[in-house]
Amino acid sequence: MKIEMKNISKAFGKNKVLEGVNFAVESGEVHALMGENGAGKSTLMNILTGLYGDDGGDILVDGQPTSYSGPLDAEQHGISFIHQEMNNFLEMSVVDNMFLNKEIKNKFGMINEDKMRKQAREYLSKLGADIDVDKPIGTLSVGRQQLIEIAKSIMTDAKIIIMDEPTAALTENEIDQLFAVVNDLKKQGVGFIYISHRMEEIFKIADKVTVMRDGISVNEYMTKDVDMKQLVRDMVGREIGDFYPDRDPHFGKTILSVKNLTEKGIFENVSFDVHEGEILAFSGLMGAGRTEIMRAIFGIDHYDSGEIYLDGKKVKIKDPESAIKHRIGFLTENRKDEGLILADSLRDNIALPSINGFVKHGLIDDKSVDDFANMLMKRLTVKAMSEQVTAGSLSGGNQQKVVLAKWVGSGSRVLILDEPTRGVDVGAKREIYDLMNELTDRNVAIIMISSDLPEVLGMSDKIAVVYEGKISGIVDTNGATQESVMTLATGGTDNARN
Amino acid sequence: MQETKSVETEKSKGFDFKKFVGKMGPLLALIVLVILVTVLSPGFIQPNNLLNLLRQVSINAVIAFGMTFVILTGGIDLSVGSILALTGAVTATLLTTGISPIIALLAGIALGSLLGFVNGLLIAYGKAAPFIATLATMTIFRGATYVFTNGNPITGAKMNDSFMFQFMGRGYLLGIPFPIFIMAVVYLVLYLLLHKTTFGRKTYALGGNENAAFIAGVKTKMVTIWIYTISGLMAAIAGIILTSRLSSAQPDAGTSYEMDAIAAVVLGGTSLAGGKGRIFGTLIGALIIGTLNNGMNLLGISSFYQQIVKGIVIIIAVLLDRKSNDK
Numbered sequence: 043m044k045i046e047m048k049n050i051s052k053a054f055g056k057n058k059v060l061e062g063v064n065f066a067v068e069s070g071e072v073h074a075l076m077g078e079n080g081a082g083k084s085t086l087m088n089i090l091t092g093l094y095g096d097d098g099g100d101i102l103v104d105g106q107p108t109s110y111s112g113p114l115d116a117e118q119h120g121i122s123f124i125h126q127e128m129n130n131f132l133e134m135s136v137v138d139n140m141f142l143n144k145e146i147k148n149k150f151g152m153i154n155e156d157k158m159r160k161q162a163r164e165y166l167s168k169l170g171a172d173i174d175v176d177k178p179i180g181t182l183s184v185g186r187q188q189l190i191e192i193a194k195s196i197m198t199d200a201k202i203i204i205m206d207e208p209t210a211a212l213t214e215n216e217i218d219q220l221f222a223v224v225n226d227l228k229k230q231g232v233g234f235i236y237i238s239h240r241m242e243e244i245f246k247i248a249d250k251v252t253v254m255r256d257g258i259s260v261n262e263y264m265t266k267d268v269d270m271k272q273l274v275r276d277m278v279g280r281e282i283g284d285f286y287p288d289r290d291p292h293f294g295k296t297i298l299s300v301k302n303l304t305e306k307g308i309f310e311n312v313s314f315d316v317h318e319g320e321i322l323a324f325s326g327l328m329g330a331g332r333t334e335i336m337r338a339i340f341g342i343d344h345y346d347s348g349e350i351y352l353d354g355k356k357v358k359i360k361d362p363e364s365a366i367k368h369r370i371g372f373l374t375e376n377r378k379d380e381g382l383i384l385a386d387s388l389r390d391n392i393a394l395p396s397i398n399g400f401v402k403h404g405l406i407d408d409k410s411v412d413d414f415a416n417m418l419m420k421r422l423t424v425k426a427m428s429e430q431v432t433a434g435s436l437s438g439g440n441q442q443k444v445v446l447a448k449w450v451g452s453g454s455r456v457l458i459l460d461e462p463t464r465g466v467d468v469g470a471k472r473e474i475y476d477l478m479n480e481l482t483d484r485n486v487a488i489i490m491i492s493s494d495l496p497e498v499l500g501m502s503d504k505i506a507v508v509y510e511g512k513i514s515g516i517v518d519t520n521g522a523t524q525e526s527v528m529t530l531a532t533g534g535t536d537n538a539r540n
Numbered sequence: 541m542q543e544t545k546s547v548e549t550e551k552s553k554g555f556d557f558k559k560f561v562g563k564m565g566p567l568l569a570l571i572v573l574v575i576l577v578t579v580l581s582p583g584f585i586q587p588n589n590l591l592n593l594l595r596q597v598s599i600n601a602v603i604a605f606g607m608t609f610v611i612l613t614g615g616i617d618l619s620v621g622s623i624l625a626l627t628g629a630v631t632a633t634l635l636t637t638g639i640s641p642i643i644a645l646l647a648g649i650a651l652g653s654l655l656g657f658v659n660g661l662l663i664a665y666g667k668a669a670p671f672i673a674t675l676a677t678m679t680i681f682r683g684a685t686y687v688f689t690n691g692n693p694i695t696g697a698k699m700n701d702s703f704m705f706q707f708m709g710r711g712y713l714l715g716i717p718f719p720i721f722i723m724a725v726v727y728l729v730l731y732l733l734l735h736k737t738t739f740g741r742k743t744y745a746l747g748g749n750e751n752a753a754f755i756a757g758v759k760t761k762m763v764t765i766w767i768y769t770i771s772g773l774m775a776a777i778a779g780i781i782l783t784s785r786l787s788s789a790q791p792d793a794g795t796s797y798e799m800d801a802i803a804a805v806v807l808g809g810t811s812l813a814g815g816k817g818r819i820f821g822t823l824i825g826a827l828i829i830g831t832l833n834n835g836m837n838l839l840g841i842s843s844f845y846q847q848i849v850k851g852i853v854i855i856i857a858v859l860l861d862r863k864s865n866d867k
Contacts, residue, residue: 340755342754342755361754361759362754362755362756362757363758365757366757372755374755379749379751379752380749380751380752380755381752381755382752383744383745383748383749383752383753383815384749385748385816386744386745386815390741390744390745393741394741394745394753394756394757395757397738397741397742398738400738401737401738404737405732405736405737406736406740406741408736448756452757
């Protein structure tokens with residue numbers, strides 16, 4: 043199967059989102075589609091699968107002009123779209139999710155569970171995935187759910203599979219497994235359109251790469267003929283310097299000191315110090331307990347024993363309110379569930395942790411809040427019409443900056459950033475890194491949880507590696523390598539990776 | 541994501557008719573309704589009738605103002621009618637003993653707050669679903685009212701001796717029924733509380749996203765408890781107005797008042813999912829219901845049909861609201 047999209051244009055109202063885009067993919071290749079948020083990647087894919095009509099251009103499938111009436115039609119013709127947010131029914135079993143709306147029925151119209159189970163197992167084992175199909179899908183990791191999505195695609199006999207940021211929430215291990223499956227299917231003639239922000243992956247998995255920017259397709263390359271710098275340049279339309287800014291850290295005294303923090307079964311004897319002006323990265327596999335440790339420190343979750351010291355004084359942080367009073371901030375890994383109130387304005391989101399400081403005679407001083415929000419939005423280069431628009435209307439990168447603005451505004455001296463650049467485009471990523479440097483220059487201490495190893499190595503001063511709820515080592519970033527960190531993250535032996 | 545955002549940006553530069561209707565819809569509906577009723581029954585627009593209407597509205601409005609906070613957090617309070625009855629009965633009983641009316645009124649208000657506080661505890665710390673928790677307390681408080689009153693109305697000479705108590709429901713100030721003043725003061729206080737204080741901000745935040753609010757330092761449990769306490773307090777104020785108005789406390793007073801209050805909040809455009817809405821809308825919603833009731837009475841429509849009409853109006857309002865939300 044060969045798909046060619048030629049000269050595709052699309053406008054929403056007066057707003058042109060695609061102009062003369064060219065893109066082609068065929069069976070047996072992985073073609074990466076890169077570009078910042080808003081570059082038009084999703085729109086292009088939605089036009090291909092028939093969710094939107096186009097305003098101009100041709101879609102040729104095996105040379106024939108084609109247009110699908112919608113995603114279902116596209117799927118029946120062998121084009122399957124795996125979205126970033128998988129929309130599974132978490133309480134329902136794997137098999138029920140896999141066969142949703144495609145249930146196999148017996149001659150009385152009743153659902154034939156045995157047959158469905160058998161087929162589900164067959165497809166999953168084709169991918170080398172050993173998954174209990176009767177388990178609720180919500181109990182499985184995102185990586186496993188991703189594999190189930192692929193199994194669903196093969197079930198519909200997909201010739202071309204579109205994957206939107208499939209690795210955003212996967213561990214290194216799961217990524218390896220996913221790539222093995224993709225390579226395997228590729229050999230069997232399946233073609234992939236692979237949308238991703240992660241450079242390293244593109245070079246690992248893609249045969250070709252097309253870069254989009256502001257609704258045009260900038261360039262198409264064979265992956266082997268291009269380097270990361272060129273791709274970044276194409277994406278942002280300008281030189282972005284090195285991907286990670288230089289750090290010139292000056293450490294002050296110890297701000298936060300955690301001693302023997304333990305929550306049984308979750309994490310154990312966690313001890314570390316973080317200094318003024320320092321970025322301490324927390325690395326490790328997903329599920330190792332990094333987020334849980336931070337949630338306990340911030341007063342969201344309980345811990346059994348251990349002590350937390352701020353400026354050498356023992357403190358008891360019983361809830362986030364008291365953490366904020368101690369000038370700790372926490373950018374959580376899931377900004378939509380925990381970081382933002384999507385229906386509220388940017389202003390109200392940004393001011394929320396600091397709102398008690400804006401009271402005059404018992405009432406909120408709205409003018410000061412407006413100024414406060416505006417000042418922070420400028421400082422963090424949040425791109426929005428005004429401080430009054432809702433947080434839900436912004437792109438991922440801008441939403442992340444709004445969450446950061448909250449915690450910068452609340453005067454955090456210790457800032458915990460959990461996956462600060464996940465789902466954020468390249469330009470905004472760089473801006474977030476620059477802001478981290480600016481904050482540490484002002485003696486803020488940053489704890490950064492990240493599953494992105496190049497980011498950990500590029501941005502931190504020290505790396506604490508967590509393995510199964512314990513800190514398996516704290517190393518200087520100078521001298522650390524992806525391999526040395528990964529070794530600690532997997533319990534010290536390379537065998538644990540496979 | 542970005543694409544749709546830019547579209548909205550483009551649009552909002554001009555006059556956004558849909559947004560305008562979404563925001564002003566309830567008010568427009570009220571104006572249309574007033575014109576319609578006036579045409580059908582010119583007596584409607586007479587000052588005396590309008591004052592009468594506002595007085596009738598005041599009880600539901602006061603309850604609905606409290607309910608607005610509850611619904612903004614994504615909750616519901618079904619127990620308001622029962623709280624009204626129980627606090628009315630207790631206040632009336634105290635008055636019949638000849639106790640100072642100030643004490644009797646404060647006791648009623650304190651009891652209403654306490655009952656609301658219990659709702660709040662069950663929901664915040666017992667993690668009970670608001671619907672179930674207040675459904676249970678609705679029955680309990682109603683039962684308690686019957687036990688307390690023995691099923692009989694409470695009235696008595698001493699109760700009606702108190703000028704102050706009489707004034708609450710039946711007095712006039714500057715020619716305007718006193719309950720209208722109570723409604724206005726309550727509106728003003730709760731308006732300020734919701735839109736100008738940190739408590740109000742936290743109410744919206746809690747309703748919009750409880751997790752995010754908690755992590756941003758909002759004591760979500762405390763806010764929840766306070767909100768149900770306010771709702772109970774409002775029910776008690778309404779109970780005092782009603783008891784004074786009737787010069788007696790009826791054990792079945794306030795039955796199904798929760799429905800009118802919820803209807804007023806929803807007609808006013810507040811989302812049952814929480815996080816979105818305004819107390820001004822609730823005032824308009826209460827006025828719409830009041831105008832419907834009053835207008836249909838003037839037109840001599842039987843109360844049986846009135847219920848059907850009210851229900852249909854709510855359905856229309858909700859459908860229109862859905863449409864304007866779906867773009």
